[in-house]
Amino acid sequence: MTVICAFGMQWGDEGKGRIVDLLAANTGVVVRFQGGANAGHTVLVGDEKYVLHMLPSGVIQSSTVNVVAGGVVIDPWVLMDEVDDLARRGISLDDRLKVSDRAHVVLPYHRLMDQAMEKLRGAAAIGTTSRGIGPTYGDKTTRDGLRVADLLALRDSRDSRPSRDRLLGNVVARNEILERAGLDTLDPQTVLEDAQEVAERIRPYVTDTTEWLLDAWEAGRDILLEGAQGHGLDLDHGTYPFVTSSNTGPSAVGSGTGLPPKAIDHVLGIVKAYTTRVGAGPFPTRDEEAAGRYLADKGREFGATTGRPRQCGWFDGVLARRAVRSQGVDAVALLKLDVLSGLEQLQLGTAYELDGCRIDAPPALADDWARCRPVYSAYDGWAAEIGDVRRFEDLPAEARTYVRALQDVLGVPIEIISVGAERACVIETARGVPVSA
Numbered sequence: 001m002t003v004i005c006a007f008g009m010q011w012g013d014e015g016k017g018r019i020v021d022l023l024a025a026n027t028g029v030v031v032r033f034q035g036g037a038n039a040g041h042t043v044l045v046g047d048e049k050y051v052l053h054m055l056p057s058g059v060i061q062s063s064t065v066n067v068v069a070g071g072v073v074i075d076p077w078v079l080m081d082e083v084d085d086l087a088r089r090g091i092s093l094d095d096r097l098k099v100s101d102r103a104h105v106v107l108p109y110h111r112l113m114d115q116a117m118e119k120l121r122g123a124a125a126i127g128t129t130s131r132g133i134g135p136t137y138g139d140k141t142t143r144d145g146l147r148v149a150d151l152l153a154l155r156d157s158r159d160s161r162p163s164r165d166r167l168l169g170n171v172v173a174r175n176e177i178l179e180r181a182g183l184d185t186l187d188p189q190t191v192l193e194d195a196q197e198v199a200e201r202i203r204p205y206v207t208d209t210t211e212w213l214l215d216a217w218e219a220g221r222d223i224l225l226e227g228a229q230g231h232g233l234d235l236d237h238g239t240y241p242f243v244t245s246s247n248t249g250p251s252a253v254g255s256g257t258g259l260p261p262k263a264i265d266h267v268l269g270i271v272k273a274y275t276t277r278v279g280a281g282p283f284p285t286r287d288e289e290a291a292g293r294y295l296a297d298k299g300r301e302f303g304a305t306t307g308r309p310r311q312c313g314w315f316d317g318v319l320a321r322r323a324v325r326s327q328g329v330d331a332v333a334l335l336k337l338d339v340l341s342g343l344e345q346l347q348l349g350t351a352y353e354l355d356g357c358r359i360d361a362p363p364a365l366a367d368d369w370a371r372c373r374p375v376y377s378a379y380d381g382w383a384a385e386i387g388d389v390r391r392f393e394d395l396p397a398e399a400r401t402y403v404r405a406l407q408d409v410l411g412v413p414i415e416i417i418s419v420g421a422e423r424a425c426v427i428e429t430a431r432g433v434p435v436s437a
């Protein structure tokens, strides 16, 4: 029995979907524990491309049961459209999907509120995905939210009053803010009826996932916990306020699933061989010159959820090392090493310089973080394409040197190296990259 938590250590888009799909081949249960439809996890199998926003990336492996746990904010329309889309493509989730009755629900006013709040922030806008994530977590925290159990209760004439009244009251209150932001308002009755309708679609999958997961864990089943976004976007550890509204790593597993924190046996941190970011906020190792454009182009760096171009730059060792240490990372999966082929020289950020002082940890203020200048170590690049390489020792010497340097900066073994988007394009190094090879 093993419980693995795989999570992103940068600003999202590390390739979590690809790694979770890979690991899910040997795992019975795959769980999303935070975030929502702001995630865009891509899985490529042959010619088939799956972009998943709400469903765990384990769904493509037919042997898995997939759980959307209580820490996720669920957009029921997106979720059910994904379920229907997979069914059309021959992937049935009938007995393989469990949706938490405790998870909070993203309703139409949350998406509009996301837009309104961004508009009202003006120049300080976060650049959210407009998926209603912040407003839904906000309602959860102020105790105005509706959970999946509330959604199912909307039709029930005996028990539905509190859920229904809260929904209708929320629409009226949010309309005032929407109006102030110059956005369309919503008709409370229409919101209610749409919610009642989608509730019937989601109902067959809803259960007490905490109880289900506790039973699975106690029965010794293998469980894979799939993080969304990344450590730089973590509500507490990231570049606040330019962050998402949840904790993105293993520290969120206890509250997000109902499993005890000690259930996690192995923490796998996921990084790209370089760094990208979408939305506003600090990015010290960003490269706006030719190298950044090369990475964007070759890495096809466009957001899977919004289609926005991602800013690109060099590997940020300060951010990744902090994630390793504070989230208890045991090993790392390194993705998109193949994208670096063809660059003459690589830079690796090992520290920051702020106001003339060298610092090894991120500062608290986003404004200071944005003023940090990276301290780089330079490495020779390599010309050869490496998509067909399956053993570490067959990589070009320069690639081996660069990966070893990354491992040194991270301080934990790099166990998986991805050299292409396809399932097979992987180098596995059971105990990490050898120090000399």
Ligand code: IMP
Pocket: 011, 012, 013, 038, 039, 040, 126, 127, 128, 129, 130, 131, 132, 133, 134, 228, 229, 233, 242, 243, 244, 245, 278, 279, 280
């Ligand atoms: P929100 O999560 O939609 O509120 O967006 C807050 C910030 O997180 C914005 O900068 C988004 O671009 C970023 N973000 C949210 N989800 C993802 C993701 O899955 N990948 C990359 N960036 C994300």
